[in-house]
Amino acid sequence: MKLTFSAAAALLAAGLLGLTGCGAGDNTATAPEPESVAPAPPTPSVPQTPLAPEPQGGAELKVADSDLGEIVVDSRGMTVYYFTKDVKDSGKSNCTGECIAAWPPVLTESDNPKVEGITATIGTITTPEGRKQITIDGMPIYYWVKDKAPGDTTGQGVNDVWYVVAPDGEMVRK
Structure with a gap:
């Protein structure tokens, strides 16, 4: 060629x-x-979770102080969010396609993710790719790709549908 x-x-x-x-x-x-070369068929894209938890014996989720009060973060201090378009206890995420590129799921390898300081019920759902996404009180949780450092909460209130999570599982709407 x-x-x-x-x-x-x-x-x-x-x-x-x-x-x-x-x-x-x-x-x-x-x-x-x-x-002269036919394009390859598209392959499904699975977004990589930024700063995915690597607990190494520690908690996958914990509590941190922020300008919004106490919030849930991952083992590295990255803020997690709820999506108001998700339905509690539905067993699925309503964030798909381009949404997942901006709001990757918080994933785990365990059926019972280890937490510290969180009083809400912790669980998992299975993503379309077969991975385990962590839930808090039956709601899937996500990262925001524009949060770059531990403690960032730049996703708070985005499009009036994304909110940080309190340790008791409540959505923080400040």
Whole structure:
């Protein structure tokens, strides 16, 4: 296969763009295929949970003080959120597609995630990809990709549907 200089440059630019990683995107951008090659069928994209819990014997979820009061965070101090469009005890998440790219689920390997200081009921649901997403009082919980450091709560109130979680399982609407 012979590539022209402009086609090679376009492929290189697309590859470099993909390596930079758009923080709020779903990282599924692909380089254009040369005309003589049929495109591969799309593969489902499973967003990677930023700073997924790695408890190493510690709690997967715990309580932290914030400007919103005491809230639930993961083992690294990253804030977790409720989505008001989820239905309590439904066993599923209503955050799908582009929503999951911006609001990745808080995942676990355990059926009984270890927690510290949380009085609400902790459980799990199974994601469409077969992974375990943590729930608090029957509501799935999520990260916000724009929270970059422990204690960030920049997802609070986004679109009037995303709210941090209190240790008793209440949605913090401050």
